[in-house]
C-alpha cells in the first residue's frame with residue numbers, strides 16, 4: 001500500500017489544528033483501501049499552544065508526526081523541513097486552515113497514480129474574500145513574472161500539491177536559502193496537472209501574511225527567478241546617456257546661435273534630483289541581488305529543528 005505524507009506548516013494555529021485533523025481523518029478514511037496517510041505537522045515557532053495540540057494528536061494517533069522549529073523560520077522553511085522529514089511514496093503540502101481542501105486529495109491521488117503525471121497542483125480561479133488591493137497586486141506580480149522569468153509561475157497557484165517521491169527528491173536538491181517554492185516547483189519541471197477550485201475562506205484564526213510580508217516575498221520571487229531587473233538597470237543607464245548626448249548637441253547648437261544667457265537652474269536641479277533617484281534605484285536593484293548572494297554564501301541551515309517525533313534513519317528518537 002502506498003503511503004502519502006501530508007506536510008502541514010503551522011504558525012500560531014492552535015484553533016485550526018483540531019479542525020484540520022478532523023477533516024484530514026475523513027479524507028484518510030476515504031482513501032483507506034488504497035493508501036495510508038501520514039500527517040506531518042511542522043510547527044514554525046508558534047507562540048501559542050500549537051505544539052501542545054500536535055503532541056496531543058500524536059499521542060492519540062500514530063499517523064501524526066510533528067517537527068518543531070526553534071523559532072519562526074517562515075512557511076518556505078517549514079515546507080522544506082516537511083519535505084526533508086517526509087518519507088511517503090507521495091508527498092502533499094497543505095495549509096492547516098482548510099484553504100487547501102483535503103477533499104481534493106483522493107482525486108489528486110487517483111490522477112498521480114493512474115495518469116502519467118509527476119505532480120498534481122492546485123490553483124484558485126477566484127480570490128473571493130480577499131482584500132481587493134491584495135488581489136490587484138498579486139495579479140500584477142504574476143503578470144510581471146510571466147513576462148520576466150523563463151520559469152513557469154502560475155497565477156493563483158497554491159503551494160497545495162501532491163508529488164511523487166522522485167519529484168520531492170529533486171526539490172530537496174534545491175537547497176537554496178532564499179526560497180520561493182512556487183518557482184521551485186516549476187523549475188524542477190516534470191509533468192504537472194493543474195486542478196482548479198474556488199477560493200475557500202479560512203476555517204479559524206487569521207492570515208499570517210501582512211501586505212508588507214507579501215511584498216517582501218514577491219521580491220524573493222523576482223530576485224530568485226529572473227535577473228531582468230539588472231538588465232533593466234543597464235538599459236536605463238544607456239537610455240540616459242543617449243538623452244544626455246542629445247541634450248548636449250542641442251545646447252551647443254543653441255549657444256552658438258543665440259549666445260549663452262545664464263538661466264535654467266531650476267530645471268537643472270530637477271534633472272539632477274531625477275537622475276540621482278534613478279541611480280539610487282539601480283543601486284538598490286543591484287544591492288538586492290548582492291544581499292541575496294551574501295545570504296546564500298553563508299550556507300546557514302534553512303531551519304533548526306528543536307524537537308520531533310519523526311524517527312530519521314540513523315537518528316535516535318528524541
Ligand code: UDP
Pocket residue numbers: 008009010011012013044072073074075078094095096097099206207208209
Ligand atoms: N505559516 C507558517 N509560517 C509562517 C506563516 C504561515 O508556517 O511564518 C503557515 C500557516 O500556519 C498556514 C500556511 O502557512 O498553514 C498559510 O498561511 P496563511 O493561511 O496565513 O496564508 P494565506 O492563506 O492567508 O495566504
Ligand code: MG
Pocket residue numbers: 095097099202207
Ligand atoms: Mg490561509
